[in-house]
Structures are given as structure tokens and as C-alpha cells.
Amino acid sequence: MAEEHSLPSTGRYDHFGVLERLKQWASENVGTALVLVSLLGIWEGYSRFFNDRGDIYFPSIEYTVRQTVESSDIVLAAIRVTFVEVIVGFVLAVVLGITLGMILAESFVARYLSMPMLIYAYGIPHPILAPVFLLWFGLGLEGVVTFAAWVAFFPTFINTVSSLSRIDPEYEKFRSIVGANRLQYLRHIKFWNALPEIVSGVKITFQLTIVGAIIAEFLGGGGGLGYLIIQSTQRAQLGLTFGIIILIALFASVLYKLLSLFLDAITPQQT
Template sequence: MSGKSDALHRYALAVISHLLLVVAWHLFVTLGKVPKFVMPSPYETVHALLVPNYRWLDNMAVTASEIFGGYALAVTVGVGLAMLFSWFRWLEMWLMPLLVSLNMIPKVALGPLVIVWFSYGIGPNILIAFSICFFPIVLTTARGLSEVEPDLLDLVRTLRGSRWQIFTKIQLPGALPYIFSGMKVAAVLAVAGAIVGEFLGSEKGLGYLMLQVQVTLDTAAMFMAVILITMIGVVLYGLVLGLERLLVVRDARIS
């Protein structure tokens, strides 16, 4: 019961803090008499959803597809590559310095090249999101898989445990906290990557819509787009947190 009450307490605090932010926003705009084109009120921001030409649902679906697609690709490739690193140390010694160097490249600089190579559409933005959030996953996962007690590995090998058994029964469960640490960081980066891709070249999406309404100084629509982008990111982060609590807590209870 204490665990449930603590969770409800945290959720209540989160809701209250968001409501206080909205109230502070409204008071700042109203009492400060801030012009609408500088900062709209919460009501004006929500009212922007009623503009049919902005096609909010369609653009939101495109952005969500880019974020979740790039993130899923990064998790799949990152965890898979880290798994290979744990099996073949020479591969890690050869590839990890290369990955570090590639990660230092500003992804904004890669954006125009990706668009030239793959044209416009969802695909290039998924690749940009992938390129930004891939490295934290492979780095933390590789670290977690290597943080295994040598004596425990020697014991399993003495009992003739296979490489797959060592990975699934010892390395992977012990690496879960590291993996989810990288996944949570990557969830934030995936959102930034998708929006950067839409800013650089896109024909749909919330980032593209922000550039369009910027010309007409429709700040309310820009605020609404930012809120929707944030909501997508919060949903992704919440899913990762839920999966972490399910797997890591369950594994801790079993052990």
C-alpha cells in the first residue's frame, strides 16, 4: 500500500506543478499585458487547435512516427551492437573509438546531407533522430554488460554454460539498470533529433508547422506545437519508465 500511495503522491505533485505553471503563465501574460505575438495566453494557445488548416493530428502523427521510429531503431541497433561488444572484445576495441568520433559530429551538420541522400519525408528525420540518440544506448549497455563479477562468469563457464546462457541469465539482467539509463537519455534526444530534422527539411510534422506559422507570427500555434511535441516526449519517457519498473523491479524481486 505504501508503494501505491507513494506513486499517487508523485502523480499528484506532478499534476499540481503543471497546473501551477499554467496559472503562472496566465498571470504573467494578463497582469504584464504581454502582446499576443510575443506570448499568448493559455486560452489563446489552446484555441489555436481549432484552426483546421494546421492539421494538428496529421502533423502530430508524423512527428510521433519520427520520434518513436528513430528511438526504436536506436534501441535495437544500440543494444544489439553492445551485445556483440560483450562477445567480441576486439570488435569493441576497434569500433568504439570510431563511434565516439562519429558522435562528435554535429548532427545539425549531417541533416542537409541526409536530406540530399534520402530526399524529404519521414525516413531522413528518423535517421537523424537515430543518429542523435543511438550513442548513449550503446555506451551504457556496453558498460553494463561488462560490469559482471569475473568469479561469477568463471563459475558459469566451469558448469559449461553457453555464451547465450551467460548473456541471458547473468549479463543482461545485471545490465538492465545501465540499459534503461541510456534509454531514458535517448528518449529526450530522440525528440530533439526529429524536430531538428523537420526544421532542416520536411513537408509535414510539428516542427515543419512551427516554421510555417512563424512567418505569420502565429505565436499561439507555435506554443501549441511545442506543447504537443513535449507531450509526445513525455509519453515516450513514461513508457520507458514503466518498462524499467516492470523489468528491473521484477528482476530484483526474483533475485
């Protein structure tokens, strides 16, 4: 009888689980890839067969890539500007949101007096306030960063307030047993218990920081990607406009994914 030979299982060589993680990533993103391919197909099909006005009206993929590559020096400079604005604005928004949230969570009087005013102020449409921020803080980095931080801080702030105000009574008993003072209780028990919910707010804050920075740039602040969109549209360089929009989407997606991986790695899991 012929001896049967079977291929060795890849699992015995995948000591670090790399193949399994790749398979999981592929299965999770296959739907997104299909949607992107479909959108590119619709875009190219429309621009080739149904667009009678030419690339100036609705640019093809080839025209978009060509105009973007031709302006690569300007685009790369704008990406650097927007990147700095987003990072600085994000850090400022997180610090502001967590600090203000902790203060209001610990003080009923401060929460009672300040929360309605903050909610009303944040309810004002952000584009209306953008010119005010740029007038107060200037058209450069300071104006864009402060406006982006204002747009973005609220999710972190509200999650901090709600999670710190909603504490398990068992922790209060533990505090009395160990004799922790109010600051120790906040730093070592309440904050870490609330961290997963705060992190959820931080992720939303990052996305809103990008939105805030682009809105401010639309009005001439900073000279980043938003400003470049306005300039390219005014010059009828619609291929460049489309290219920048795609770059903003990629920029936001990649940075958000990296941030999520980092935050998930350092955040304790709730049991």
C-alpha cells in the same frame, strides 16, 4: 454510556491497493502540479498586464488554445507523423545500440578500433549533421528516422558496452561449472545481469529520439510537429507555435511515462 461508532477503514475495501497507489501518485506529483499552476499564472498575468504588443508578440493562454483548436486537423495529422517517426526511430536506435554494444563488449579488438571513432563522430553537434542525413535518406520518413536513431542510439550503446564488460567474476566460475559456450553465456547470463543498466540507457534513448525527430522536422523533413512549428512561426501564428510546443512536452512526457512503466515491469531487479 453511548456506544461509539467509527467509520470503517478504507483499507479493508482497498483489496488491490488502488487508493494507496493514488495517494502515492498524488504525493509524488503535487510539486509538479504546483509548478505548472504557477507557470500558467505567470504566463496569463504577463500576457494580460505587461504585454503591450498584443497576442502576436506574446500570446495569452486563451489565444493559444483558440489558434491550436482552429488548426486541430493539421495538428493531429502532424502528431501522427511525429509519433510514427519517434517509434520507428526509437526501435532502430535501441536495436543498433544493443547490437553494436554487444559486439564491442565481446571483442576487445573491435572496441579498441571503433570506440574512439564513434565517440568523435557522436561528438559532432547533431544539427550540423541533420542536413546531411536528410540529403542522403530524403526529406520523408527515412531521413527523419535515421537521423533520430543516430542522435538517440548512444546512451543504449554505451550502457550496453559498459555493463557487459563489467561482469562479476563469480559468473565466470558458474560458466565453467555448467559448461556454457560463449554465446550461451552472453545470452543467458551476461545480458540479463546487464539488463537494468541497459534499460536506463534505453529510457534516455527514447527522449533523445524525440529531440532528433523534431530537429530533422525543423529542416523540412517528415512534415510533423517540428515542421509545423516553423510554418506557424513564419506565418506569425505564435499562439499555434506555443500550442505545439506544449503538445510536444505533453506528448514526450506521456510516452516516456508509459515506456518507463513497461520497462520497469519487465526488468529484473538487481540484488
